[in-house]
Amino acid sequence: MITRLKNGPSLVFWILGGYFLTQLCVRLLIPHSLELDESAQVFYAQWPAFGYDTQPPFYNWVQTALFQVLGTHLFALAFLKNVILFLTYLFLGLAAMRMVRSKELAVVAVLGLLTFPQLVFESQRDLTHSVAAVFASALFIYALIRTLDTPSWYSYALLGFATGIGLISKYNFALLPAAAFLAVVIDPEFRKRLFDLRILVAAIVGLLVILPHALWLLDHLDLATQGTINKLEGQDVTSKWAQVALGTISLAGALIGFAGLTFLTFLLLYPRSLSQTIRRNNRWSLLLGRIMLCALALLLVLILVSDSTNIKDRWLSPIFLILPLYLATKLDQLDIEIEPYLSRMWSLAKVILICMPLVMLVRIPAHGWFGDYTKLNTDYGAALSEILQRVEEQPMAILASDVHLAGNLRILRPDLPVFIAGYSQLMGDTRISTSTPLLVVWRVGKTEDMPGSLGKWIERIGVPRPYTSGKVSVPYNFGRPGDASTFGYALVRIDPAAG
Structure with missing residues (x-):
């Protein structure tokens, strides 16, 4: 395989294509319950819009379009996720092949992406908007390198x-451009690309x-930014110095958490080679290094001018x-290959390529066996x-207690509209004009009663008739005997409000 990769570096993309196809199959083999981000995609797809909540809508738009083509099924969710991840590796690989003389090192760069836990595990587990952001990042880097190297109308x-x-x-993507x-x-050679009139094409297209x-x-603006601001602020602090210190420590921890394993992997695989390149630079290493340093500087400025204490x-x-x-x-600046670059990275990469689908396959049963239940359990x-077997008539709509529950119910019954309390700006006027049987479903916690927010929402859309509620308990997927999740429900017939 090493020889084949050296002779045909594009083979790495076929290998990755097979890997993501395997991950797609694994997602279809494990329980079809949805994670949080997956549920949100299914729920929001009922109302195509230019914006939804605290997250930008690009992933929603693409996912909604795919639902229209493939239907509202788990396959459409898993297919889009893995296609976008594959394209991320593809465009970063194409960028690498433009930057390094040794195509072997381009393959090393692509396989090195497998060492990011956020990319190789968390993205498969339950991320959507972050997956779109890393794809956009890969496409941006490819377009940037192409524009700086061989500018054209198309590249701009x-x-x-x-x-x-x-x-x-993702709004935090703004850090990259x-x-x-x-x-x-900063770079005298690259700076002239900013004064090329074709940059207006980039500005117009982006706009x-x-x-x-x-x-x-x-x-x-408040709806879109409040969640992010709350996440950034994190802890209450008594002084600006304490806030800056906490924010800086959080940034350092986030940097180590995201990139630490990747840097350590390269350091362990190529210790002698990297030690000899500390003071060596070319235009591409300088550019990429400056991008990362400038991003860190901008984040430090953000911490200084805001109340940020929590960087993810x-x-x-x-x-x-x-x-x-x-x-x-x-590494490409060394004239001779001090260490076997590709063979060492491939030895690690093939383990990851084999083990990660297995991890995704067994993680839900493993959680069940230990009684540590996840959303997919x-x-x-x-x-x-x-x-539905217990209620006296089939509902015309469903009201759920939260987005996660709503998405899971919607993918089971895509023929029924599914609502949650709130989100009036998204769902619009939901007042009914004809008598409607509404199925209300909620999670049973400390009380079995219907949450008050659901009752108030029902009263706003019409006049509810008297109803009785019930509960069902179902065993967990791969759960221990006797362990179950419990849901409350009520079938409420709602009549139109007078006038």
Whole structure:
């Protein structure tokens, strides 16, 4: 395999294609309950919109379009996830092949992406918007390298397109083009690309991509930003110095959490080679290094001017995804191969490529065996089936207590609209005009009664008739004997409000 990869570096993309196809099959083999982000995609797909909540809508748009083609099924969710991840590796690989002389090192850079836990595990487990952001990052880096190396109308347009979809994938993606701009300004050779009139094409294309969501954002700024601000602020502190210290420590921890394993992997695989490249640089290693440093500087400024104390490692993914490319450009400056680059990385990569699908396959049964139940251990299908058998008539709509539950019910019954309390800006006027049987489902916690928020929502859309509630308990997928998840339910017939 090493010889074949050396002679045909593009083989690595076929290998990765097979890997992601395997991951797709694994997702279809494990329980079909949905994770949190998957549920949100299914729920929001009922109402195509220019914006939804605290996350930008790019992934929602693509997923909703795919649901229209393939149907609202788990396959459509898993298919999109793995296609986007494959394209992430593809575009970063194409960028690497433009930056390094040794195509062997380009393969090393691509395989090095497998050492990011956020990319290789968390993205498969339950991420959507972050997956879109790393794809946009890969496309942006490819377009940037192509524009700086061999500028053309197409490369500038692609750069604008990548910037646009990145900004409507995750708001923190803005760090990447900002850091790249500063890195380009610093370099005398690259700086002239900023004064090329074709950069207007990039600006126009990027603006057209973000315009629909930007217009929505102007009217919903509080809704879109409040969740992110709350996550950034994290802890209450008594002084600015304490806040800055906590924020800086959090940033350092996030950096180690996201990129530490990748850096350590390269250091262990190529200790002698990397030690000899510390003071060696070329235009590409300088560019990538400056992008990462400028991004860190911008994050430190953010910590200084805001109340940020909590930086998540996944927020760094659009930036530090380029670390394997940076290390490959450093190794490429050695005239001789001191260490067997590809064979060492391939020895590790093939273990990851084999083990990760197995980990994803056994993790749900393992959680069940130990009684540490995850979202996929809950059998929503069995719960809904039993509820529908108990109610006296079939519902025309479903009201769920939260987005996660709503998405799981919606994928089981895509023929029924599924609502949750709130989200009036998304769902619009939900007042009914005819007598409607509404199935209300909630999670049973300390009390079995219907949550008050659901009752208030029902009263806003019409006049509910008297009803009785019940509960169902269903065993967990791969659960221990006697362990079960419990749901409350009620079939409420609602009449139109007078007048």
